[in-house]
Amino acid sequence: MAQLGGSVRLVVGHDAGRYSRTMPIAIKTLGPLHIEDLEPHRFEDLIRQLLYDFRDWSEIEATGRSGGDDGFDIRAWERWGDPDRAGDADAGAEVDAAEQVPDGRGRQWLVQCKRERAIAPAKIERYLADLPDTTEDGIYGLLFVAACDFSKATRDRFIAIARAKGFAEARLWGRAEIEDQLFQPKNDHLLFAYCGFSLQVRRRSAKTNVRAILATKRAVRKLKGGGSHILLRDATDTRYPVMDHDTGDKRADRGRWKLFGMREVRHDGLELCVQRFLAFIDDDAVHWDYAEGMNDARAHDDPWQTEREREDEERERSVRQAAMAVWDTLKPENKAWLEVTRVVPYDRIVAIDEEGDEYARWPHVYFVSADGEPFSPYEYDDLSVAAMYDGRHCNPRDETRVEVFARAGKRPGHRR
Structure with missing residues (x-):
C-alpha cells in the first residue's frame, strides 16, 4: 500500500x-430528476398525489388507468364558494359557479399528463384541440402536466388556446414545477417513492456523520x-x-x-x-x-x-x-x-x-x-x-x- x-x-x-x-475541491449537487423515465401510469400516480395540495378537492379520480378516459387522465372536483379564490383565474374571467357544477360536487378540473421529453407550441396546440368541450362537459379548469421543460412560446400558446376554449383557469406544469414540489419537505416521501432517494434521510445522515x-x-x-x-x-x-x-x-x-x-x-x-x-x-x-x-x-x-x-x-x-x-x-x-x-x-x-x-x-x-x-x-x-x-x-x-x-x-x- x-x-x-x-x-x-x-x-x-x-x-x-x-x-x-x-x-x-469538487462541488456536489443533485442532477435532474428523470421523471420522464417513469412508466406512464406511475407518472400519472405521481401527479395525482402532488395534486392533493394544489386545491381543496372534494374528489379526485384516476380515470386514465382504466382506458377510454375521454381525454381525462385525472378528473377532480374542487370545493367552491371560498371568497379568497375569487378572481384566481389565469385563463379567463370568473364563471358562474352554478353553471360549472351541474352535479353539485364542485368545480370540475381536467388533468392531462404527458410523459414526453419535449413539447413545442405546435404539439401543445394539437393536444389542446383534442380536449373535451368545456361547456358540454361542465369543465371549469385545466391542468396540463408534462415531464419536460416548456419554452415561453409554448406557455404563451397554451394560455391563449385555453382562454379561447373557455377554461376559467388553466395551469401548465413542466419539469421545473414538478421538481419544485418534490423537493419540498412535505413531499419527501414522494421523492423517495418515485425517484429513489430522500433529502430528509440525507440530512439525517449528514447530522449523524458530523456527530x-x-x-x-x-x-x-x-x-x-x-x-x-x-x-x-x-x-x-x-x-x-x-x-x-x-x-x-x-x-x-x-x-x-x-x-x-x-x-x-x-x-x-x-x-x-x-x-x-x-x-x-x-x-x-x-x-x-x-x-x-x-x-x-x-x-x-x-x-x-x-x-x-x-x-x-x-x-x-x-x-x-x-x-x-x-x-x-x-x-x-x-x-x-x-x-x-x-x-x-x-x-x-x-x-x-x-x-x-x-x-x-x-x-x-x-x-x-x-x-x-x-x-x-x-x-x-x-x-x-x-x-x-x-x-x-x-x-x-x-x-x-x-x-x-x-x-x-x-x-x-x-x-x-
Whole structure:
C-alpha cells in the first residue's frame, strides 16, 4: 500500500505560516430528476398525489388507468364558494359557479399528463384541440402536466388556446414545477417513492456523520498526550500482524499498516509527520535550505522494518551526521526543521485502540476508505525555526532556496 508512505505534490497554497499543496475541491449537487423515465401510469400516480395540495378537492379520480378516459387522465372536483379564490383565474374571467357544477360536487378540473421529453407550441396546440368541450362537459379548469421543460412560446400558446376554449383557469406544469414540489419537505416521501432517494434521510445522515466526526476528533485529541507515535492500520487488512514475505514488493503491498509520528489534531483530521529534515532559515526569513537524503520521521523501533528500510536507515545515518555538523555551526535563530505532514480525515477513521497490543504497544488507529488511501490528497510543509522562543516560519519555495547543506538529489515529496 504505497499510500502509507507515498506523497502527492500539487498546487501551492498558504495557511497561517504553513504551506500546503492541495487540489481543487469538487462541488456536489443533485442532477435532474428523470421523471420522464417513469412508466406512464406511475407518472400519472405521481401527479395525482402532488395534486392533493394544489386545491381543496372534494374528489379526485384516476380515470386514465382504466382506458377510454375521454381525454381525462385525472378528473377532480374542487370545493367552491371560498371568497379568497375569487378572481384566481389565469385563463379567463370568473364563471358562474352554478353553471360549472351541474352535479353539485364542485368545480370540475381536467388533468392531462404527458410523459414526453419535449413539447413545442405546435404539439401543445394539437393536444389542446383534442380536449373535451368545456361547456358540454361542465369543465371549469385545466391542468396540463408534462415531464419536460416548456419554452415561453409554448406557455404563451397554451394560455391563449385555453382562454379561447373557455377554461376559467388553466395551469401548465413542466419539469421545473414538478421538481419544485418534490423537493419540498412535505413531499419527501414522494421523492423517495418515485425517484429513489430522500433529502430528509440525507440530512439525517449528514447530522449523524458530523456527530461521528466530532466523536472521532475527541478520541484522537486524547491520543495527543499519550505518546508520539501511532500505528495506522487498514481495518480491512486481515494479514496483521504477519506481513507477506519480502519478495521485492513495496512495503505497503505486503501489509497495510505502518508507524507514524503524530503532529497535530487539525480541523480536517489527524496530522502525521511523514518526513523531517534538518533545515536552515536565513535572517531575512526568505532564504532557506534543508538536508536532503535524511528523514528523522522514521520510526526506528518499527517491528516490521524491512531489509530495504534498514539499508536506507544506514545510508541516512552518515548523511545526517554530515548535516548535523553543518547545523551545529548555525546560529540558534537560523536552525530550523522542515516537516512534511499528511492528514488522515476523521471520516476515514473507524476505530481507535488506545492500548495497542503485544506486537505494537502504540495506539492503533484504524481507517477505511473506498480506494484504500488513508490520507487526504494534499500535504503540508512546515519550515520553522527550531528554537522554542522563535516562532519564525519560511515559505520553502524553490526560487528562494540557497545551498547550506550538501545536495543528495532528493526533494521533499519525491519519496517512496
